[in-house]
Amino acid sequence: MAKPPRPAEIVVAGRALVNRDWMAERSGASKVTVGHWYKHRLDAPDEETRFPEKETTVERVDYYDREQFERFLDAHRSKKKKAVLPTDPALYEGDPEERIAIGEAAKLFHFASTAVIRKYLADHPGYFPEPVGTELMPSGKEARVFRRGDLQDFDKRRDGDNIGTGARQTPNPPRGANPETAQRVAVATAFLNEIGGWRRGAAGELAAREGGPAWQWDRAVRTARTQAEQNTQ
16 A cells, blocks of 8 residues: 655755655656656756755655755746647637637647547546536537636646646556556657647657657657557547
8 A cells, every 4th residue: 555645844954855755745746757857867958957866865765955846846847838739819819708619719729629628528627627518509519618718727727747637547558567657658648639649759749848768758659649549449
């Protein structure tokens, strides 16, 4: 049984040090992700915003410089924010109470199709705004509609992680895969959902955005793509 997280902060020689549970709570990331950041810290060229080195160990718990971690986290979030698909400025034109059909919402966020929104609603509840009802479209079909203000709020809080902090459904990793591999597959799956499916260069884009060797992301993308194809059969 997994131990419950125990975020902790200590002060050594006037410096605030924190453990990985604290980092996970502060960032909203999993401990697996925090471990990934540490493992690949030397991949970052800028020492000022690099994930911190271990400073000390107390009762078998490692501690790291809090100030350095905060710099790393700010830089990491900024990088991920830049990777978010651009939003059409038209989203902010109009009454926040106005209803926006799912097709128009997908266009405003430059999603590949309405399937991206449907996937968010089905697999990641709490991330994308819930529809406020349905309306009859000119085509004669009923379509889900969203409040413009809710879509604006969603856009403002997007940070590039693609699946937010709502309940996450992680795809099944390959048999024998370690937690880090499973995390990469989950990130790759979310990214493919965001861009509407596989495209050439997807693994390279993920490697540039998330860090780590390109071959690992290529393998994660191939696994995510295979699982997506199996789920549609």
